[in-house]
Amino acid sequence: MKLGRYVLALAAALLAVGGAGAQELVVGLSTPVTALDPHFHNLSPNNNVADHVFDKLVHKDAKEQLRPGLAESWKALDDTTWELKLRKGVKWHDGTEFTADDVIATIKRIPNVPNSPASFATYTRPITDIAAPDKLTLRLKTARPHPLLPNDLVAIRIVPKHIAETAKTEDFNSGKAMIGTGPYKFKEYVAGDRVVLERNEGYWGPKPYWKTVRLRMITNAPARVAALLAGDVQMIEAVPTADIARLQKEPRVTVSSAVSNRLIYLHMDSDRDKSPYVFDKSGKPLEKNPLKDVRVRKAISLAIDRDAIVSRIMEGQAQPAGQLLPDFFPGTSKKLVAPKVNQDAAKKLLAEAGYPNGFSITLHSPNNRYINDEKVAQAIAQFLTRAGIDTKLEAMPSNVFFSRAGKLEFSFFLAGWGAETGETSSPLRALIGTFSPATGMGQANRGRFSDDGVDALILTAMTNIDDTKRNLMLAAACDKAIGELQAIVPVHYEVSSWALRKGLAYTGRADQYTYAFEVRPAK
Structure with missing residues (x-):
């Protein structure tokens, strides 16, 4: 009798998560994937999918703490030399052996990917030489001390040597x-629609629960929620803020949330003498x-009612x-x-800058990348118009937006940045x-802000091996870049939410990634 009740309970649990048990997980993604090349475009939706197939030397957990990945350990041999011990017995999806040569080829490929709209070279540029004393040992040299190298390695997805040397983004x-070493093998990609993955049965790490994963790109928020409630998907990301309270009361659904490292900000063309x-x-x-003019940039910041955006548009x-990250992250300013x-005060600054009657500007924004992005941009346009800067909004799909932004077509735009390294040097750099291709900095600096003093603070901080002193230097760089020069205008930090069918569990991540291999039955 007890066994019968157990079987019935198990069957009910399987039905609650969509009837597929451990066979298939269908996830509703909020943003289209623009490329599968893990080194082409440093964009979170692309990185998220890449992490299912490709692995990294260093992992990070949901709270951005570093964990061993393909590298079992790492240590500084001296101020400019790091040694990494690689994991033994790891196989590529085609059955070949993973070695140090694959890492060397990957690091050489990253700065040379053609037409990259936001390069990963920021994370590899400090490396001046890399050698393999044996097939499972790496020694990385830097020109100057670079204590955050393990953090940078979190952003580098490793590919096989022959792929790194010959493959194009196409x-x-x-x-x-x-071909990766990650928990899932690639099966299918239909641009703008889906990515299908199959479990890597030979994965070196914890075996994923799901045999097949379907990542469906459902950019329309109400449609995502409807698909979850109908059982067409078992999990969605970027839960619409208007639906969170309702879904928290829905007996068929579980909601998971986390404060993210995602800053929503305004970038401004502070470089060109004449802006389009x-x-x-x-x-x-x-x-x-x-x-x-810094006075104009500060006027823009003062004209924005951030509290209203958070309470009314983001619904809390x-x-x-x-600043660039919430103040509990390393390197932030007090x-x-x-x-x-x-x-x-905004109008006064505009007048002091020579614009007593203001001016007109176009604000560009994606309309399907960040939580309520177009609505936030609309509110900002209204706030600025009240201050005397007549602002027209032009919103567009994220693939169009990032292509145009990468070509520096905009004067003023809304975007977001998630700190892949889990500390302030990521957005600063x-x-x-x-x-500068030489330093690797400014790879996403599409406003081309430049200040020698800020650069000096960043570069000096990056070479300081004392964590406390380095974080104070990064905070000083923030004070100068944001507090004094208003290089960008921070608006808000997103709180991320995921919704799952009852019976499933997922721990919300600060990096906002939606990892199918971390979805498990609820205990």
């Missing part, structure tokens, strides 16, 4: 080059770019931002807080450091 998108989407009030292009699922809206 080969990954076709599936030809999709800046006009006077009559619509005539301005000959002088007002965004080059965000935190107002005054001085920078989210500014309170002050329209009068990528978003604010002067764009």
